Amino acid sequence: MTIAFPQFHWAYLLPVILVVAGAVFILLWDAFFPQRERSFLVTLALAVLASALGASLAAQPGSEAASMGGMYLYDGFTRFVFALILLSSFLSVLLAAAQRSLDEAPAGDYLGLILFATSGMMLMAATRSLLMVFVGLEIFSLSLYVLAGFLRGQPEGNEAALKYFLLGSFASGFLLYGMALIFGAAGSVDLMEIAQRLTTHPPSRSPAFLLGLGFVVVGLGFKVAAAPFYMWTPDVYEGSPTAVTAFMSVGPKVAAFAAFFRILLAVGPRAGAELDAILWVMAVLTMTAGNVSAIWQSNIKRMLAYSSIAHAGYILVALAAVRRGSDLATGSFLFYMLVYALMNMGAFCVVVAAGARGGERTRIEDYAGLGYTRPALAAAMALFMVSLAGIPPTGGFVAKFYLFGAAVKAGFVWLPVIAVLNSVVSVYYYLRLVVLMYMHEPGEAPARPSLGPGWSYALAALLLAAVGVLNFGIFPSSFFELALRSTLLLN
Template sequence: MSPFNLAAINFVWLPILPMVIIAVAAMVVLLVGVRVDDSESEGLGLVTLASLGVAFVFTLGIVGQNGIAFAGAISIDSFSAFFELVILIAAMFTVMMSLDYAAENHIAGAEYYALLLFSTLGMMLMATAGDLIVIFLGLETMSISVYVLAGMMRRNPKSNEAAIKYFLLGAFSTGFLLYGIALVYGATGSIKLGPIHDALASGALGSNPLLLLGIGMMVIGFGFKVAAVPFHMWTPDVYEGAPTPVTAFMAVGVKLAAFSAFVRVFLVDFESVGAHWQTVLWVVAALTMTLGNLIAVAQTNIKRMLAYSAIAHAGYLLLGMAAGVQSGPAILYYLLGYAFTNLGA
């Protein structure tokens, strides 16, 4: 009989402990909040903020560790730790902005803060994903929560419009991403990112039409989530109609989570077939930068201007991805600066 290996257990469970804390906190806030009046939801906000702070402290514990957990479903490395920490910071700033806003606008505190936590959980799952299905699960957990958050001001027609547009276009783009994942699995025989990287690095699949079609569909799916042209149509209306703290959360948190998965999959695992997708990203990046900046000039609504600013920044980040894996650190540095400046705006 093998001895009880506490170190191995710690290595497996420590990476998901911050996510467990967030999930438990979301359920507690939802259950406790049923008895809290909407105009007195600051207490729920403070509980949410404290939970995010505890998760942040535990996330610091995985900085510097490297490996995989749960049979490769979770990646433990500095890349995932970086994105988890920045996502948690963005969520904490969003909660702080929401303390007065939610109470003054009579937004249901229990549902609002629980959905913020569940969407944060999905973002963290995307950042730590080690296979394509976990990326998809994280994306859906994040997206469904944000669809509802966008429409939390139920008596505001623009908020209702934002939720419907985001949901319909989001569901459509998710279909592209999932079909792309299925085609990549069909071509490589695996959903795990490590084996996919090894299969593509061998060079045998470089011109496989099944693989190329799958990569193309995944570009469309991720392109919607990062608001790249021509998949940006939802962004201005959703940013304008959503509650202001939710707009900030979408502009920063959703983009961070989407780029965490986009960068890991394409710059690392699809690097060996970069010749097939880098040209596409060059074109998309040029269109995104140009259109985002030009249309932003004509805006008179600050939230729509923020939306087109987010679109333009997505173009700058895609330009880094198109340049290849050597631009990885620059992309992370840019995302860090983007997070704080957009939350400030």
């Protein structure tokens, strides 16, 4: 028997291989030399992520022949999403190094798990095969379940990990069952082949296919925390270490949205009516539930959790427009995720930097008067809040502007209107924090919290996020064009 081995294209696979190899190396190094300084491992993780970013930017988008039969697509979209995922894990590593409560924890373990999660997200975003989507999703989900409960001494962390694990496994079951039904109905796990089958056999004739598609939407909806599958989000975000929460609020969403996007492109043209209705309702429910619930929160991590749900709702608006075949929507979808990654992680970075050794400042009242005790930190937080609310001259405004504009151009009327109304609601709770920081006396606040040895990491993360948010707000066009050019797909 002769076996034709597939051709590996190392230049395209290099970013993923670098991240996996880096994770293994860090774990082994920590096991063999546990007494060494943590800063070495942090630097190594940052170097691995930076070189993976360099490798993915250096590789020009490849051809169909290099895609290993659709298992690993390296197209413009993949390249942009890789950059996004690597950027968010770069920031998470900085945050993890800056967070005081992780000082005592074994650094190799959490850095290795962050890198493993990154590789899973990359694999999930860069494929046309439902099989790889599932494997990638499980790689990052498993890593995040463990990271959520990393601080085992804390009951909240244990609660978060258990909740995330049980509900996440359940959602994975839905996703896998849906994929199996789609495979049974269409005879393939390759999205391109499924799309071809759909052109000759309309999906409305096959209940199995539609049921499978519905289950896949449920599974992915859980990972991006879309309504009505978002109930786990506030508890898990509150209980996890803040650096992990920051990672969780960006990385999995980017990867799951990327997979969602590819599935929509494949089945969207043929299952239009059903998908339009589902996306419309999901988007409206998600942003409304997120924004309305965020108003009542007294814990900043819970508030940011609901805010991230609301932003998932805005991104769903972009996906609804993508479903209608709008290239502009694809570009604004990518650009929005880029800006969201920076401003959201920036906000979590301030939470980390404001924390002291004894404990974090998680109550919103803890931030009263921060403008006087820590002016630079408060200014950064104000910038991120203004950007999350979508007020110029920040990246959040521009991203929302492009996104809602694309939805209007795709023929939606009420969806962008509801989204804009939702943004108005969100201004209340974002700016409440700014008002608290600048117009209230500091409470019986602890003395100037010391950042400890990790201050330089926090500073680097803050600078990166703040400069990015401002830059995208004032000079958005070059990056938006980059996002638009990244819509070239191998589907």
